[in-house]
Amino acid sequence: MALVKFENFSFASSSKEILSNINLEVEEGDFILFCGPSGSGKTTLLSNVKKELVSPGEFEGKITFNSINIKNLDDKQSATDIGFLFQNPDSQIVTDTVIQEIAFPLENIGMPTEDIRNRIAEMAAFFCIDNILYKNVNELSGGQKQLVNLCSLLVLKPKLLLLDEPTSQLDPIASYDFLTILRRLNEEFSITIMMSEHSVDNIFPFVNKVIFLNKGSIKYSNYTQNIVQKAMKDEIFKFYLPDVSKVNFLLSEKYPKLKNEKIAVSVREGRKLLHKISNDLKTFQKKEKKLSNGNYPFSDNDELIKSNGLYFAYSKENIILKDVEFSLKQGEFLSIIGGNGAGKTTLIQLLAGLLKPIKGKVSRKKGIKISYLYQNPLIHFSKEKIKQELLLNNETELNNNVTDLLKFFNVEHLLDQNSYDCSGGEQQKIAIIKALIKKPDVLILDEPTKGLDPLSKYKLAKELQTLQKNGLTILMSSHDLSFIANYCSRCIMLFDGGIQVDNNPKEIFSENNFYTTFVNRLVKDYIPDGIIIDDIKEKWKL
Amino acid sequence: MRMTKIHPSTYIIYYVILIMFAFLFTNPYYSLTFAICIITLIRIQGIQKEFKGAIKGFIIMGIMIAVINPLTSYQGATRIYLWGNYFMTLESMIYGVILAFCLILTLLAFTSFNKAVSYQDLLYLFSKKFPAVSIIIIMALRFIPLLNHRLGEINKLHDFENENSEKKGLINKIKNLVDSLTVMISWTLEESMITTKSMKARGYKTAKRTSYLFYKINRIDVIFTSFTIIAATLSIIGLIYGNGRINIYPTINFSFDQFPLNIYYFSFLLLLLPLIYLEIKEEMVWH
DSSP: OOEEEEEEEEETTTTEEEEEEEEEEOOOOEEEEEEOOTTSSSSHHHHHHHHGGGGSSSEEEEEETTEEEEGGGGGHHHHEEEEOOOOOTTOOOSSBBBHHHHHHHHHHHOOOHHHHHHHHHHHHHHHHHHGGGTTTTTOOOHHHHHHHHHHHHHHHOOOEEEEESSTTTSSSSHHHHHHHHHHHHHHHHHEEEEEEOOOOOTTTTTTTTEEEEHHHHHHHHEHHHHHHHHHTTTTTTTSSSHHHHHHHHHHHHHHHGGGSSSSOHHHHHHHHHHEEEEESSSOOOOOOOOOSSSSSSOOOGEEEEEEEEEEEEEETEEEEEEEEEEETTTTEEEEEESSSSSSHHHHHHHHHTSSOOOOEEEEEOOOOOEEEEEEEEEOOOOOOSHHHHHHOOOOOOOOOHHHHHHHHOOEEEEEEOOGGGGGGHHHHHHHHHHHHOOOEEEEEESSSSTOOOOOHHHHHHHHHHHHHHHTOOEEEEOOOOOHHHHOOOEEEEEEETTEEEEEEEHHHHHSSSSSSSSHHHHTTTTOOTTOSSHHHHHHHHH | OSSOOOHHHHHHHHHHHHHHHHHOOHHHHHHHHHHHHHHHHHHHTTTTHHHHHHHHHHHHHHHHHHHHHHOOOOOOEEEEEETTTEEEEEHHHHHHHHHHHHHHHHHHHHHHHHSOHHHHHHHHHHHHHHHHHHHHHHHHHHHHHHHHHHHHHHHHHHHHSSSSSSSSSSSHHHHHHHHHHHHHHHHHHHHHHHHHHHHHHHHTTSOOOOOOOOOOOHHHHHHHHHHHHHHHHHHHHHHHOOOOOOOSSSSSSTTTTTOOOOOHHHHHHHHSSSHHHHHHHHHHHHO
16 A cells, blocks of 8 residues: 555646646655756645645646544644654754754654653664764754754654655765765664755666656656666766766667667666676776976966965964965866865855965955855845846946846846745846956855756756856856766865865866765766766767 | 752752842941851852853942942931032931842842752742743743754854845945844744644643643751741841941941940851851862
């Protein structure tokens, strides 16, 4: 018997149809992934299973949980049996300390003190969070916050977890840790999980069913292995497949031997397939390691931003940046990577001039203009309509420059909307346009790809590349290795307060074993410096 | 981590008595005893740093009270003529000084109270009677630092963007401030919708709230409280018989050679000591 069942379910809000005719059965113990572009109805679908979160609107059909209509579930049962985790780790935390946050739902349902403490003890032991139990939530990293949020659902002993892009705000390592926990919950406790997510490389091996949503209806719904075949031919959903499967698919086009094999979704399966055809595959040797600095055809005149012996810290005990030597040259597309708290944001803010170094100097070429884009684009908007945001001083109409940019980014239709009504990708683009109005020489972006769906990410990358070709210098911090490998011209890795590696992405990722793209993990033995799909296509002539 | 667990209500009874006594006992010997003991306690509790910040403001306020009182009050018998017909009374000057001293003692007692009783202890006491109030306090503790942080980020960005613009001056500054606040409010409202949803999703308001906090009344609480009450009662009896308080108006009835060596003074002294004793005992474990 299905745990959750959608029967001809449709949902409309202010006469705009968001979900149409959804039929779906979720068995106990399923781990289901929902994919689809922004605005395809993933969040609406998930929140309709949780009766507290249903937004006002008309609906048809019904959703049942354990054969009871969701609408008729008892308040307490809905609270305890169904857990909902939101995207942003910060905004769903209600209280100030970790222990209080985990206790919060138990206090709400009126559980006696003794029982609350028993359950917290159990959680703390299972998730190893006893050392942060009394910490203030503001001191935690994003991954820890999301883990606390998950714990505060699990203390209720839920049967079903609904997760709305839970790892989109986390860095890759933290999101992998988080997914591992989800996998344990699913495998060891048979907790049913329904999750939506954009970056699928990590997740595909864990889930047993994938559902592709578009424009409010289910496009494809099948077991993980079977869905790849169909989705690969779809214009939109080919972006939602793991890189490993894409490589596998390309290979099986050329080598019919692989046609009958199961399509790989994890690196392990992918490498097994490569071994099967290893005799046919051409193996390349790794080129001599190039010297990292000095191989750029730039003279000193091209240096736009330069720093010497840069130090930064908020307190004496914790120095974030030590003795950083850095230079940014005309026309580069440079990205800064590094673990959580390595000082990426601090460095780009120092270079932009938002922060002042405590020691050392940042020199910027005379007369250059710098635009800085904050992680959360909303911070850039204060006007009622987007059109007003884009007007320069005293202008009443948009000038040609702006209209060209609007056309270029394909967001002309949004002018009369409020920025808060746009999707994350649209907000990001408008913030970029706003930054470009001032005709900057350098555009500095703080994690511009965070939370974007793959299609928007791809479009953004293409647009940034065009801007770069037209002479804009771009500096960004990022966690997104595959994005960097595909589009950046230079990459810097921060470690221990300084610049550890400074080279082009290809050199860096082919050297790395763990901190590298999925494609490189797959083909390392054959093409050591193959880090993106295009490299493989070129080398193996696929 | 402390090894002596004292129930928050025991602390509250004790500190309420202390703060009351800071005002009731105006005899300089009593006040000085109080000051010495409470400063020792604060030193042992290890909170001089926070204390130094707070006391600066209070010393200025104390001096102002000591100056303003004789300027506005002309009670008292001993007139001191300053110029012409203008006079101040010695009594109101002394009253001002004593009042200022009392205020500083109260502040000291509060500082020590803050260290001894965390806000969670207070919440525990509140949450039983006023669950709604306690959840508001917890949320405020979460969101005030968060909003502060956000405003800091917004200001940083606005400062950067306005650095090169030629417009300066007060009106523009105000305009920028309004801009920053607009951004913060819309950002916060947007996020708070999710906070509300997250509370609803986790069963807020489905039943009467309980609390995870848990305290037992131990033997030490009984001993501590009875000790406090006995010492305080004795001191009060002393006060009724005129020990520990001085009359200022119309004339001062105090001279420094009357050292109050009696049982009432000792019970006052004893009342100040138990926490110092407990703190020292705790320290001894580590040395």
